[in-house]
Amino acid sequence: MWTRKPGMRPFRSPGVGHRVIHMFTTRPTLQGTFGMCASTHWLASQSAMAVLEDDGNAFDAAVAAAFVLHVVEPHLNGPAGDVPAIIAPAGGPVRVLCGQGPAPAGATVEHYTSLGLELVPGTGPLAAPVPGAVDAWLTLLRDHGTKSLEDVLKYAVGYAENGHPPVEAIGDTVESVRELFETEWTTSAELYLPAVRPGALMTNRPLAATWRRLIAEATGPTREARIDAARRVWREGFIGEALTAFAARPAMDTSGERHAGTLTGDDLVRWEATYEEPATYDWNGWTVCKAGPWSQGPSLLQQLALLPADGLEYGTPDYVHTLVEGTKLAMADREAWYGDAADVPLDDLLSAEYNAGRRALIGAEASYELRPGAPGGRTPRLPKLPAPATGGAAGAGEPTMKSHDPMAVPGDDPRDQSHRRGDTCHIDIVDRWGNMISATPSGGWLQSNPVVPELGFPLGTRLQMTWLEHGLPNSLTPGRRPRTTLTPSLALRDGVPVLAFGTPGGDQQDQWQAHFFLAVALRPPVRGGYDLQGAIDAPNWHTDSFPSSFYPRGMTPGAVTLESRFGADVVDGLRRRGHDVTLAHPWSEGRLSAVARDPRTGLLSAAANPRGMQGYAVGR
Secondary structure: OOOOOOOOEEEEEOOOOOOOEEEEEOOOOEEEOOEEEEEOOHHHHHHHHHHHHOOOOHHHHHHHHHHHHHHHOOOOOOOEOEEEEEEEOOOOOOEEEEEOOOEOOOOOHHHHHHOOOOOOOOOOHHHOOOOOHHHHHHHHHHHHOOOOHHHHHHHHHHHHHHOEOOOHHHHHHHHHOHHHHHHOOHHHHHHHOHHHOOOOOEOOHHHHHHHHHHHHHOOOOOHHHHHHHHHHHHHHOHHHHHHHHHHOOOEEOOOOOEEOOOOOHHHHHHOOOEEEOOEEEEEOOEEEEEOOOOEOOHHHHHHHHOOOOOOOOOOOHHHHHHHHHHHHHHHHHHHHHOOOOOOOOHHHHOOHHHHHHHHOOOOOOOOOOOOOOOHHHOOOOOOOOOOOOOOOOOOOOOOEEEOOOOOOOOOOOOOOOOEEEOOEOOEEEEEOOOOEEEEOOEOOOOOOOOOEOOOOEOEOOHHHHOEOOOOOOOEOOEOOOOOEOOOOEEEEEOOEEEEEEEOOOHHHHHHHHHHHHHHHHHOOOEOOEOOHHHHHHOOOEEEOOOOOOOOOOOOOOOEEEEEOOOOHHHHHHHHHOOOEEEEEOOOOOOOOEEEEEOOOOOOEEEEEOOOOOOOEEEEO
C-alpha cells in the first residue's frame, strides 16, 4: 500500500484482521528511563531536556519549552496567545489546564455588527480575547513545578537576546505580510523585517527585556509568591498596561478597515487560568482525555465512538473512508453543539445510543452534506454559513505559506516541503517520576496584530472563531471562551496515563490525532514500547467538509486531502466512493509529536514529526 523510501527503517504490521502492511519510519522511536521531550521545534525540545537534566520535572520543562517557542516560532504562537494543556501528575488525577482567555466585556455581537461586520475579523485588535497563555504557564509552574521563574525563562531570554537561527517559515510568513507591515503595522516592520535577514541570527531584544523586567518586579518571600507576583505584573503592571493601551489603537484588519479592540485592564484583572476535569471516552481498553467542548477536543472522542464495533482493517480504502465520514459527522456536531456560550450535551453526544444512530449514516458513498445530530432529542442549529468554497482547501486565518522557489516540486522527502502550513505549536513531556503533559500553545502570531513595541509581541486573534449571531453555543459572548481548535490529548490504559500526543493544524488537529492514535493502538509495539514514530510517519489526510474555524469560515463539501504517499488502492477507492480527492505533498499532513510511558517497567518513549524537518524528540 505504501512504498518504501530509501533509508527508512522497515516495520511489519499485521494491522487489524489479517492484512499485512509494511511501514517505514524516518527516525527511531526514542526510548529511555530518565525523561522524554518532544515538540515542534528542536530548541524547545532541547531546552525542556536541559530542565529535566537540572532536576526539574515535566511541568518545569514544559514551561521552559513554551517560552522558547514564543521566541523561535513567533509565526505560530506568542505570549499573548492561548494554550490548553492536559496534565497527569504522578499518582494524581488527570486535569485540563485552561489557558484560553474569554471575550472582553465590550466584545458584544451588537458592537461588532454596528461596525458593519458579519464576521469577526481574522486579524487586528477586534479579534483579541483576554490573553491566556502566560497566566496558564505561570499557574502550572506555581502549582506543579519546582523551579523558579528565572530558571525556566533563562532559555527564552537567551535566544531572544543573543539570537537563534530562524526556520525558513518565519521568513516566508514575514514576506507574506511585508506590505501590511510597511504600510500599516509599522511596529511589526521595525521588529521583524530586520530580524529575518538571510544568514543572520534572529533576535527579539524587546521581548528579552520584557522577561528580565518581569523577573525583577516579581518579588516575594517564596517561589510561589514570586510566581504569583509575576502573574500580577502580567495583568496589572507594565505588561498589562502596554497590552490594553495598544488594543485601544485602531489597526488595519482583514475587513479592510481600521478598528480598535475591546480589551481593557479590567478584562485582564478579572481572568485567570483554571483547572478542569477532562472530557473522556473509553475505547478498546483505552481512556482518551481531551479538553471540554469549549474546545474541539471532544470531536476526537466522537470519532472513536463512531467506529464500528467489529473493527476495520487498518489502512484499507474502507478504513480511510469510514474515518473521513465519521470526522464529517463529528465536526458537524462540533458546529451545532460545541462552545462556551451554552450548555453542551456531551454525555448524549458520546452515548452508545446516539452514536449507533449516527454510525448508520455512514454509507458506501461520500457525504456532501453538513449533518449535525439531535442528541437527547434536541434540535440542532447551525450558524449562517458562508458560500461553499470551490476547489482546494477552505481558507483559514492560520496562514498557509508556499516555498519561494516557483520551480519547487513536491518530492518524497520530509525536508522538501513546497507547501508549509503555519499555525500552532505542540509540546509533550514525560519525566522519570511519571509526570506527563501534553500542551498546544498558539495564537498571538506575528501576523495576528501589530507588535506592541515595548513588549516585543502582539495580541492574539482567537475571537475570530466566534459567530456574530445570538443563541449559538459559539456566539461571541463577553466573559465566555471562543471555541478553540487547540486540542492536546492524553490517553490512559487501565486508569494509568501512558500516552501524551498532539499536533498543530487548526481544524485538522483532531483528524490527524485520530489517525495517529489508531495507528498506535491498532499496530503492535516496537522494542517493548508503542511505535510512536511509525504512527507519526504514516501517511495522513484531512477533510474540509465543515466550516473552518478561521476567517473567512469557508468549507469545501466532499473534499479530502491525502498525502500522495497513500497507495493507488486508497486513492482510487475513495474516488469511487465519491470523495473529492486532492493529492498533497507526500509529507504535508500533520506536525504530530508524542511521548509514552510503560508503568510496568518505567520505559519512556518519544517521537516527533519529520515533516518540514523542524520538530524533534530528545530524551534518555
